Amino acid sequence: MRVSNLSFRYRRQDPWVLSDVDLTLAPGDVVEIVGRNGAGKSTLLRLLAGLLTPVDGVIADRPRVVGYAPERFPAEQPFTVAGYLRHMAGIRRIDPRAVEIWAERLGMEHLLGHRLPDLSKGSAHKVGLAQALLCGPELLILDEPFAGLDAATRTELPVIIGEVAERGGTVVLSDHQGDLRGFSGLRRVEVGETTAREVAPGPDDPGEAEPAERVTILEVTVTASRARELAARLREEGHTVRMSEAEVAE
Ligand SMILES: Nc1ncnc2c1ncn2[C@@H]1O[C@H](COP(=O)(O)OP(=O)(O)OP(=O)(O)O)[C@@H](O)[C@H]1O
Structure with missing residues (x-):
């Protein structure tokens, strides 16, 4: 997937959020988008997901199956968790029984019968993650996926991300809390002053010097x-x- 000369602003009178961004994402890449508050991380993630359209430039070769989990899942919807996820599975032509599997994986089977508006913040966030993962995404975009997650799911999510990458998917995420630091091979792209550029892995990353244990x-x-x-x-x-x-x- 290639991003070329991408520029974006929300309205004609607004300042540019991103300008002339070039980026290449390959199958198997796990890419963290970093930058200060308001730098444009969520905007870039929504552009990559195809939810926003570049004002200038192009995004080419976006994988066909895209999963996107927003920073805040819109829980004010008249569904139960199971009803919503089955509905999403139906739209994406997925076997509805995958709903139970992801619910179990994310530690939320007990919530399947609950109404979305009644969920806690963390539980609603899990529903957002589940709907993004359900479709077996070739491109998985996660906006602050670790925010508000319980310890067990925080441990499980990097494993899930690794699985998506292992089967040739591309994962792009923002991660203020640094839960993915240390993830082997993690690429990092910094957004700021309307640009986005690749930066070196952080101090906690094993990088190339310390290859991961053979699997x-x-x-x-x-x-x-x-x-x-x-x-x-x-x-x-x-x-x-x-x-x-x-x-x-x-
Ligand atoms: N829907 C919108 N309409 C107009 N401007 C917006 C909209 N969403 C974001 N912006 C503006 O675009 C800029 C980038 O916002 P964005 O949410 O992408 O930043 P971010 O890096 O994700 O921030 P944070 O770390 O706080 O989540 C900000 O100036 C923000 O005010």
Whole structure:
């Protein structure tokens, strides 16, 4: 995906938020957008997601399936969590049973029957994350995804991000709290003074000097009835687990 000479302002009389931005994002990239408050991080994320249109310049080769989780999920909607997520799955032609799988993964199965407007801030935020992840995004855009998350989900989210990247997806996110610092291979793009430029990884990042421990993929065949329990146990131990489509359909 290539961003060329991108410029954007919200209204004709407004100052430019971004001007002449060039950026290349490759499959498997995980890119953190950094910058001070008001620098234009959310604006750039919305442009990348295709929710805003550049005033000048182009965004080419955007992947087909885009998942976007906003900084603040609009919870004032007349749905239950399950109703909303199933509806989103329907729009995206996803097996609705994937809703339960993501709900479990994000620790929100107990919320499926709750009404969206009644959710706490953190729970509403999880619904925003779930709808972005449901579609199996090739481009995943997350605006402050760690904000307000409980400890278990804060630990799980980098694993999920790693899985999306591992299967060739591109992940772009803002992360004020620094939860992704130390993520191996993390690229960083700084937004400020209307420009966006690649900057070196922060001091906590392992970068190239300290390669991540070698990993291997182990395929395990297990009866469908035991799959979820085993997957949960392996995830608790910190492993990345991906289940086959057959299990999603169980
Ligand atoms: N809908 C909008 N209409 C007009 N101006 C906007 C709109 N949204 C954002 N802006 C302006 O665009 C600029 C960039 O805002 P943006 O939200 O992208 O910054 P940010 O880096 O994400 O900030 P923060 O770190 O506080 O979330 C700011 O000056 C903001 O006031």
